[in-house]
Amino acid sequence: MEEVFDDFIGKFWTNDRVTELExxxxxxxxxxSPRERFAEQPTGLKSFNLFKGKRxxxxxxxxxxxxxxxxxxxxxxxxxxxxxxxxxxTTVIEMTCSNIDLSTFSVKPKKxxxxxxxxxxxxxASSSLDKFTTNYQMEAADPQVTxxxxxxxxxxxxxxxxxxxxxxxxxxxxYYYNRKQIPAQDLLREHEKAVEILDRLLHDREKEFx
Numbered sequence: 001m002e003e004v005f006d007d008f009i010g011k012f013w014t015n016d017r018v019t020e021l022e023x024x025x026x027x028x029x030x031x032x033s034p035r036e037r038f039a040e041q042p043t044g045l046k047s048f049n050l051f052k053g054k055r056x057x058x059x060x061x062x063x064x065x066x067x068x069x070x071x072x073x074x075x076x077x078x079x080x081x082x083x084x085x086x087x088x089x090t091t092v093i094e095m096t097c098s099n100i101d102l103s104t105f106s107v108k109p110k111k112x113x114x115x116x117x118x119x120x121x122x123x124x125a126s127s128s129l130d131k132f133t134t135n136y137q138m139e140a141a142d143p144q145v146t147x148x149x150x151x152x153x154x155x156x157x158x159x160x161x162x163x164x165x166x167x168x169x170x171x172x173x174x175y176y177y178n179r180k181q182i183p184a185q186d187l188l189r190e191h192e193k194a195v196e197i198l199d200r201l202l203h204d205r206e207k208e209f210x
Contacts, residue, residue, distance in 0.1 A: 017060075017061060017078065017181070017184075018034050018035075018060055018061045020061075020184040021061035021063055021076075021078075021184060021187075022034070022061070023184075024063065024184055024187060024188075025063045025064075028065070028066070030063055030064050030065055030066060031063075031064040032061075032062065032063055032064070033062040034060065034061065034062075035058060035059070035060045035061075035062075036058070036059050036060075036062055036077075037058060038051070038057045038058050038059060041059070044169070044170060044172060045094070045172065047169065048167050048169065048172075048174060049106055049167060050079065050090065050092070050165075050167060050174060050176065050178070051079070051081075053081060053083065055081065055082040055083060056081075056082045057079070057080065057081045057082070058079075058080050059077040059078065059079050059080070059092075060077065060078050060080060061076075061077055061078050062075055062076070062077040063075065063076040063077065063187075065191055068195055069097065069195065069198065069199060069202070070099075071097060071098045071099050072095060072096065072097035072098075072099070072198065073095070073096050073097075074093060074094060074095045074096070074191065074194070074195070075092075075093075075094045076091070076092070076093050076094075076187055076191060077091070077092055077094070078090070078091050078092075078181060079091075079092050079176075088179050089179070089180075089181050090176050090177070090178055090179055090180060090181070091176060091177070091180065091181045091182040091187070092174055092175070092176045093174070093175040093176065093190060093191055093194040094172065094173075094174055094175075095172070095173045095174075095175070095194060095195070095198050096171055096172050097171055097173070097198060097202070098171055099171075099202060100171055100173075100198075100201060100202055101170060101171060102146075102149060102168035102169055102170060102171070102172075102173065102201070103140065103141055103142045103145040103146045103149060103168075103169075104140070104141035104142075104168070104169045105138060105139065105140040105141065105146045105150075105166075105167070105168050105169075106138065106139050106165070106166065106167045106168075107136055107137075107138050107158060107164070107165060107166040107167075108136065108137060108165045108178070109135065109136060109137075109162075109163050109164070109165070110134075110135055110136055110137045129152055129155050131155075131156070131159040132155035132156075132158060132159045135159060135162075136158060136159070149201065150201065151200055151201070151204035153200045153204045154197055154200050154201060154204070157193065157196060157197050157200070158197070161193060163177050163178075163180070164176075164177060165177065165178050166197070168201075173194075173197070173198055173201070175190070175193070175194035175197065
């Protein structure tokens with residue numbers, strides 16, 4: 001019931017957060033939408049772990065930054081989801097690129113001891129990978145394919161972002177800090193980090209075979 005009432009109010013009132021995001025978009029002359037129905041989002045997006053669950057959900061403050069990578073587009077928005085624990089908010093940087101086809105994988109901060117698949121191997125031992133496996137865990141639908149798709153440089157970037165989560169599938173990559181809103185003044189910096197990760201997924205693996 002809470003989500004129905006909150007959704008109804010949101011249709012007629014603009015809160016401070018949405019206003020901040022709109023101002024950011026206006027400052028950079030980027031497209032902006034105050035809110036969008038989750039049901040109207042692309043089918044491929046709905047299969048990601050972040051968006052699972054049957055309770056009410058929507059996205060608000062949708063910014064469309066200018067693309068700095070050919071054939072790629074990004075969106076920044078707040079994903080709002082209702083659970084038994086109340087309303088949860090997560091800022092998502094979503095990147096779609098026709099030049100990539102990722103095998104399904106997810107990266108999330110490690111909680112305690114985990115036996116979930118990790119990438120450490122004799123062939124790929126490195127300081128960045130060591131740091132990554134200490135603080136993060138990864139799940140992959142096809143570990144061998146994902147290992148080939150993710151260059152070591154990505155692990156270093158993720159390790160420098162405490163609490164970061166990544167999800168990849170097909171031509172979509174999600175970058176977010178679960179259940180946290182990124183302050184408006186930090187969004188450009190976080191977007192640059194997300195774009196750098198995508199750029200390395202696209203190009204750094206190629207360099208290893210040159």
